[in-house]
Amino acid sequence: MTPTVSVTNAGKNYGKTEALRDVSFELGAGETIALVGHNGAGKTTLIKLMLGLIRPTTGRVSVLGEDPASGDFGVRARLGYLPESVSFHLALTGRETLAFYARLKRADTTTATELFDRVGLSRAAVDRPVRTYSKGMRQRLGLAQALLGDPHVLLLDEPTSGLDPALRHNFYELIEALRAKGTTILLSSHALTELEGRADRVIIVNGGNKIADGTLDDLRKLARLPTRIRVTTKAGKSLEEEIAGQVVKHHDGDLEIEVRQEDKLAVLHRLSAAALGIANLVVLEPTLDELYAHFLQGQKDSR
Numbered sequence: 610m611t612p613t614v615s616v617t618n619a620g621k622n623y624g625k626t627e628a629l630r631d632v633s634f635e636l637g638a639g640e641t642i643a644l645v646g647h648n649g650a651g652k653t654t655l656i657k658l659m660l661g662l663i664r665p666t667t668g669r670v671s672v673l674g675e676d677p678a679s680g681d682f683g684v685r686a687r688l689g690y691l692p693e694s695v696s697f698h699l700a701l702t703g704r705e706t707l708a709f710y711a712r713l714k715r716a717d718t719t720t721a722t723e724l725f726d727r728v729g730l731s732r733a734a735v736d737r738p739v740r741t742y743s744k745g746m747r748q749r750l751g752l753a754q755a756l757l758g759d760p761h762v763l764l765l766d767e768p769t770s771g772l773d774p775a776l777r778h779n780f781y782e783l784i785e786a787l788r789a790k791g792t793t794i795l796l797s798s799h800a801l802t803e804l805e806g807r808a809d810r811v812i813i814v815n816g817g818n819k820i821a822d823g824t825l826d827d828l829r830k831l832a833r834l835p836t837r838i839r840v841t842t843k844a845g846k847s848l849e850e851e852i853a854g855q856v857v858k859h860h861d862g863d864l865e866i867e868v869r870q871e872d873k874l875a876v877l878h879r880l881s882a883a884a885l886g887i888a889n890l891v892v893l894e895p896t897l898d899e900l901y902a903h904f905l906q907g908q909k910d911s912r
């Protein structure tokens with residue numbers, strides 16, 4: 610993996626508040642990473658460090674091989690950022706707003722029309738003042754602004770808040786296309802369910818510490834949470850033999866079998882041999898929500 614971002618033993622104090630403590634990770638080209646954590650966990654502080662808006666109290670941050678706080682324009686031009694709450698000048702049109710940011714970033718304005726198409730802002734909308742925009746349209750304008758200059762690293766803070774399901778879908782299609790081009794995309798979000806299957810990797814921060822970092826599979830292996838197998842049996846059929854020795858609960862009239870990762874295939878094998886007695890079977894792996902709760906609890910217990 611070619612790292613585009615390296616955070617090495619970074620700590621950040623705001624006066625007496627220790628917002629970040631000895632955090633290290635690398636982000637790679639073409640990687641989509643979810644940065645998750647409670648309010649006050651340190652996510653925005655990390656993003657500000659990567660943007661070079663603040664300097665670490667301890668440790669180092671490097672973006673595209675340079676110190677983002679060094680004042681060098683080259684790095685910042687290749688960084689795209691969408692803040693959590695986008696606020697634009699309401700009297701400017703979408704097109705004027707983008708032209709303004711393009712000048713700030715010294716980016717090419719001729720790509721503006723193509724950018725509007727990519728984020729799904731209609732030709733009619735871009736020449737209307739931002740004051741007439743819905744929250745979703747403002748968010749899309751924000752995204753177009755973040756995409757100016759074809760950034761190699763994109764930092765997006767709660768990018769889908771305010772977007773309806775169709776727009777969320779469009780947003781993730783756009784992210785997928787950028788990922789395929791090799792862009793590093795960091796999504797800071799509370800919407801854990803929608804990140805599943807969309808982020809290659811998850812970094813969990815809490816109280817200024819990095820408490821987990823890995824793919825969903827890595828986190829599942831580490832957490833050792835059980836897989837649940839939900840089985841609807843046919844009337845009068847019992848699966849006592851097949852599920853003997855497993856933790857069995859009842860869920861809306863179905864059987865819910867909690868199996869350890871290492872027993873999963875053997876139990877599924879026994880169940881498939883008894884398929885005639887089964888009306889339906891669903892395998893539920895631990896969700897990101899459950900993994901998140903597990904790692905937070907683990908950190909609490911270790912204190």
Ligand SMILES: Nc1ncnc2c1ncn2[C@@H]1O[C@H](COP(=O)(O)OP(=O)(O)OP(=O)(O)O)[C@@H](O)[C@H]1O
Nearest residue numbers: 623626627628646647648649650651652653654655
């Ligand atoms: N400029 C500042 N001055 C003092 N304390 C700050 C400052 N910015 C952040 N903090 C504190 O640092 C800690 C981490 O804040 P940060 O904004 O990075 O969290 P976050 O994970 O982004 O939270 P949220 O999800 O609410 O945006 C919090 O305790 C916060 O109160």
